[in-house]
Amino acid sequence: MHGPSAPIVYSFESFDTLQDSLSKFIIRAQRDSIEKKGRFTVAISGGSLPKQLNGLIGRAGVKWDKWHVFYADERVVPLDHEDSNHKLCLDQLFSKVPIPQDQIHTIDYSLADDLENLADDYEQQLIREFASRDSARFPIFDLILLGVGPDGHTASLFPGHELLSEEDRWVAYITDSPKPPPKRITLTYPVINHASRVAFVASGANKADVLKTVLDEPNVGLPASRVRPITPGQVYWFLDDPAASQLQYTKTPFHM
Numbered sequence: 001m002h003g004p005s006a007p008i009v010y011s012f013e014s015f016d017t018l019q020d021s022l023s024k025f026i027i028r029a030q031r032d033s034i035e036k037k038g039r040f041t042v043a044i045s046g047g048s049l050p051k052q053l054n055g056l057i058g059r060a061g062v063k064w065d066k067w068h069v070f071y072a073d074e075r076v077v078p079l080d081h082e083d084s085n086h087k088l089c090l091d092q093l094f095s096k097v098p099i100p101q102d103q104i105h106t107i108d109y110s111l112a113d114d115l116e117n118l119a120d121d122y123e124q125q126l127i128r129e130f131a132s133r134d135s136a137r138f139p140i141f142d143l144i145l146l147g148v149g150p151d152g153h154t155a156s157l158f159p160g161h162e163l164l165s166e167e168d169r170w171v172a173y174i175t176d177s178p179k180p181p182p183k184r185i186t187l188t189y190p191v192i193n194h195a196s197r198v199a200f201v202a203s204g205a206n207k208a209d210v211l212k213t214v215l216d217e218p219n220v221g222l223p224a225s226r227v228r229p230i231t232p233g234q235v236y237w238f239l240d241d242p243a244a245s246q247l248q249y250t251k252t253p254f255h256m
């Protein structure tokens with residue numbers, strides 16, 4: 001048995017080159033997945049990430065009708081609320097591309113009074129998508145796109161939180177997020193770490209310090225450092241130069 005592969009880190013000189021390279025990477029992942037399985041399963045984060053994805057709009061080779069989209073985490077607010085990760089993705093991308101609506105999996109906000117039920121419902125949506133196709137204990141996403149907060153959180157997995165040791169559930173909820181809003185659901189580590197590919201995206205000098213800790217000092221154990229997909233899964237980092245400016249970690253030239 002091999003341990004997880006080391007993260008592959010790319011750094012780009014501008015937002016535009018980062019966005020262009022990320023688009024090529026996603027299209028390659030999509031093509032490979034469709035060739036193998038006829039579909040592309042992807043989990044997307046909120047925050048600054050959706051804006052990076054609008055580089056995909058109008059690109060040749062994107063088969064939007066094959067995309068099956070889940071959220072890596074979601075805030076428990078109405079789907080049209082400014083804090084909703086779904087609304088962010090809808091505004092930045094989904095309202096501009098032809099992904100069939102029933103292939104974009106949102107939380108059922110009508111269950112918001114009972115977060116356990118709401119998280120279960122989201123887990124059931126995943127089970128319907130994956131369980132009959134992959135016999136594995138956990139779903140195998142083709143791609144999970146993550147961000148990282150200044151405290152090292154990723155998805156809604158926050159430093160020191162008990163959810164960091166969740167080993168069973170696919171989707172869990174929290175009511176005490178240190179970053180508002182407090183009520184959220186999130187994919188758990190077992191799901192994230194079973195993905196074929198996980199790509200983090202981070203830009204701007206305000207991410208430089210946390211990236212240094214996450215990548216150069218993984219033993220500190222920040223939530224983003226704990227994303228280490230099991231072989232043959234691989235984790236990639238798409239950074240811009242200001243975000244990567246403090247890193248000792250070896251960067252890999254991007255070719256695609």
Ligand SMILES: O=C1O[C@H](COP(=O)(O)O)[C@@H](O)[C@H](O)[C@H]1O
Pocket residue numbers: 045046047048049073074075085146147148149150153154155156179
């Ligand atoms: O609260 C959240 O924050 C993280 C990081 O956001 P960013 O704006 O610093 O990129 C995000 O990935 C997550 O989806 C979101 O719910």
